[in-house]
Amino acid sequence: MPFIAKIPSTGERVDITKINNPRAELKADDLVCQLCGQPMIVRQGMIVKPHFAHKAECTSDYKRHPESPQHRAGKELIAATIKKELPEYSLAKVEYEFPIPEAKRVADVAALFPNGWIVVHECQLASITVEELEQRTEDYLHAGVDVLWWLSNAANTPGNRDWCQSKFGFVLILNYDRLSAEDREG
Numbered sequence: 001m002p003f004i005a006k007i008p009s010t011g012e013r014v015d016i017t018k019i020n021n022p023r024a025e026l027k028a029d030d031l032v033c034q035l036c037g038q039p040m041i042v043r044q045g046m047i048v049k050p051h052f053a054h055k056a057e058c059t060s061d062y063k064r065h066p067e068s069p070q071h072r073a074g075k076e077l078i079a080a081t082i083k084k085e086l087p088e089y090s091l092a093k094v095e096y097e098f099p100i101p102e103a104k105r106v107a108d109v110a111a112l113f114p115n116g117w118i119v120v121h122e123c124q125l126a127s128i129t130v131e132e133l134e135q136r137t138e139d140y141l142h143a144g145v146d147v148l149w150w151l152s153n154a155a156n157t158p159g160n161r162d163w164c165q166s167k168f169g170f171v172l173i174l175n176y177d178r179l180s181a182e183d184r185e186g
C-alpha cells in the first residue's frame with residue numbers, strides 16, 4: 001500500500017503525500033506500480049490517508065512486506081524527523097519507497113545527497129530477529145547504501161535495541177506520540 005506510483009507515459013514518480021486531493025489531481029488509468037508496472041488505484045477513506053494500491057497483486061521480485069496504516073504513518077514521521085532535526089540532511093532529497101535494484105529492496109525512506117550518497121531509513125514495526133536485521137543491512141551495504149533502523153512495536157525488543165546500539169552506537173525509536181490520533185488508527 002504505497003505512497004509512490006509512476007505515470008507510465010512520462011516515467012514521473014508521484015508522491016501521494018504531496019497531493020492535496022489525489023482523485024481530483026490524478027487521472028484514473030494512468031498510474032502504475034514503480035516496481036512491476038501493473039495498474040494502481042488511489043485508496044482513501046474517512047480515516048485512512050490516501051495511498052496507492054495494486055488492482056491485482058504486485059508481480060515484482062523485490063522483497064516486500066505488507067504495510068499497515070501505522071507503517072505508512074511511520075514513514076512520514078521518519079521523513080519529517082530527519083528533515084527537521086538533522087542539519088546534515090538539509091541538502092538531501094527525502095524520498096519514500098525508493099527502489100534499490102542491487103539489493104532488490106525498496107527503502108521505506110531514502111535520503112539522497114547531492115554527491116550521490118544514499119542513506120536509507122527503515123521503519124520496522126513487525127517482529128524481526130537480529131539475524132534478519134543483519135542480513136537486510138548487509139543487502140543494503142553491498143549495494144553501497146547505508147541504512148538506519150527505526151524500531152517500534154514488536155520490533156522494539158531489548159535484543160534489537162542492543163544490536164542497533166552495538167552496530168550504530170545509538171538506537172532510533174519511532175515516537176508515535178508525535179502523530180495525531182487519526183494517524184494511529186488501524
Ligand SMILES: [Zn+2]
Pocket residue numbers: 033034035036037038054057058059060
Ligand atoms: Zn507492483
